Amino acid sequence: MDHDHVRDVDPAVADALESEIDRQRSTLQMIASENHASRAVVDAQGSVMTNKYAEGYPGSRYYGGCEYADEVEELAIERATELFGADHVNVQPHSGTQANQAVYFAMLEPGDKILSLDLTHGGHLSHGHPANFVGQLYEVEQYEVDPETGYLDYEGLAEHAEEFDPDIIVSGYSAYPREVEWDRIQEAADSVDAYHLADIAHITGLVAAGVHETPVGTADFVTGSTHKTIRAGRGGIVMCDEEYADDIDSAVFPGGQGGPLMHNVAGKAVGFKEALEPDFEAYARQTVANAKALGEQLADNGFSLVSDGTDNHLVLVDLRESHPDTSGGDAEDALEEAGIVLNGNTVPGETRSAFDPSGIRAGTAALTTRGFDEADCRTVADLITRVVDAPDDESVVAEVREDVEQLCDENPLYE
Template sequence: MSPRLGTGTRPLTRTVPEDTAMARTAPAPAAPTSKRRPALTAADPEIAALVTAEERLQAETLRLIPSENYVSQAVLDASGTVLQNKYSEGYPGRRYYEGQQVIDQVETLAVDRAKALFGVEHANVQPYSGSPANLAVYLAFAEPGDTVMGMALPMGGHLTHGWGVSATGRWFRGVQYGVRHDTGRLDLDEVRDLAREERPKVIFCGGTAVPRTIDFAAFGEIAREVGAVLVADIAHIAGLVAGGAHPSPVPHADVVSTTTHKTLRGPRGAMLMARAEHARALDKAVFPGLQGGPHNQTTAAVAVALREASQPSFRTYAHEVVANARALADELLARGFDLVSGGTDNHLILMDLTPKGVPGKAAAKALDRAGLVVNYNAVPYDPRKPFDPSGIRIGTPSLTSRGLTTAHMPTVADWLDRGVAAARTGDEAALAALRAEVAELMAAHPAPGLPLG
């Protein structure tokens, strides 16, 4: 049985018909209960009702987006405290505002826990999110116009790894590596050849749709050979790294960048971790280079999540995430789905729906109406446009947090198969039937941090 994060929720299966397919996926805002959030209910009943509606939506649907998860009630509690009231420009012991006696302790706890959990010499917990964290890396180690290298966005990389539509691709000369056409996997010999030819100042490894283990050691060798700073972006797999279910980049990378949500099950925030020699450059890049005061309530919630991730139960969770993803991939392959790279080593599955005769966007929207929440996503060498691609991306962090195990993966695969088939034929009745089945299973596996009632 998977470790649980907190109390559960009573699902609500009532939905209200709407005029559009997108609107049909959301329950109508309901009157919030005054027992929870009484101040919000009194001050702004519309927002209170929408929060309750979102709780219901998260409770009764199966969330398969690999970048989403549930946080514990403790993380939610820390996120909504009087720490919100403080401005704290600077770092512990070196602030530009007085009254930081408590805040300094909060941030120091978060930093110390990050260093202990990931085995790093330095950690900065102030970045507001993953993209600002990556921007700080550029500010610390590169000058405008320098060559930077990362995985191409259509191949599974991230916008901030030097892709053209991002500031990182406009301010720097971005060169991208991809994956092999035949295997959907990285060819590290090609990555090495590109690095030797382009001599980038910074190399990013990691991405947003990478279903295979990242060979940090090989990237480290390449970066050292060409004199580049290696940045491991582990935003998606940080929880797996912390739980020992994915190799750590720490021995090989100069900098490790990560968000604090996704598989790490923390609040929406980010961290930069590095060797001690890079501490000053990174800290100056975050503040005052890019940001003002940190969001102290988020820092506290990050500290809570890091403490939770240090427990033995989290290690179990991380390995169960991977086991569920592999089991789900096997079940999907058995049903004729085309999975990029042929499967997964981590929490993420990327599938090309071309053989199923339905585009990714149409499938994702139909699955949403069935209570199966995924995102449409480009696949490598996708002939379709990015906003209407061939694939969908799914993952197992959220369902594992709800206590689903490998025994449930045949059911999940069957739902996805039936949902994609219904998307192809336009069978709304089949999607409605699926939604009822999903809600029934979700009722038996309450989501952490969603105390409906």
């Protein structure tokens, strides 16, 4: 990748871009919400589509000159429809949060009730945290995972719904390592005449590949990010039954945003095409296999895993028992020094601050894109163990950094 045109105008930004490429090439990206988009997706997102205003929808724009914008958006919609089997797809949201916003704005009034998973138990800010617009506009109560097993407590959720009588129940999570039983949550929603929004932001690619059960056709609304496990252009997506299509489209534009970012929509179209290729299913299955191998090796090394394992692309580690004097923030900092980039994360029953939590969250989507297999991920688990066992030992961190660089050399990125 070169940035000659950027360098001609702004050497400082060009330097930062090239340094970022070097950082990604020479470190292990294990933040569960990150991935490495293909050169084709990166090129589409950096295309001249960034110049085009296209407020409205294909065939009904508020600006002229949109014939190619229409073509790109229609391709993105057609491919997403094929991938997910949804009746209606809107590919314009700038992010997963704005996709969720569209559903809330379409179906709720300020003050209506939302029931969602607690953030410290694996939920997301846009599901009802008081610092987010959702918590400020709506009345929110939150369910939890079973503190003993780490699994969703579906019976407790249903009981909570009966007591709270929400207008919408939100499923889909940012730090839940197990497969979700969408039908059980739909039953809880039906029992109280509530809508069901399934946010598959983290597992969009796994659902598209058939590796995780789909909520499409079960939940009333399905939202997601398009840049995590699916490796498409950065942004969001909303899927729904045809009966809600007009309301959702109006809530996206003009309700929540103006002109779509057509360069991002172009990236989505390219990424969705890649996801329709036969080898994408193999990628998704390998991502899950890698996460299982990572988690099993971490457990063998003495770490406690929330829910004792994983069914998807991420592993959530609770450090309180194995490393009581090391916070998730401490572990994150030491691991980054060693070239392993993941994040400190809250865990069920969190006793520390969200800014310096008790756990770490690690994902395998980006490693799998680089070509890592189960053996590689077991090696990575051993490297994580060495660092977290001695986060203040500079010699250990330096040794692990050398091992990380060797793994990166063996699995090159953006050659």
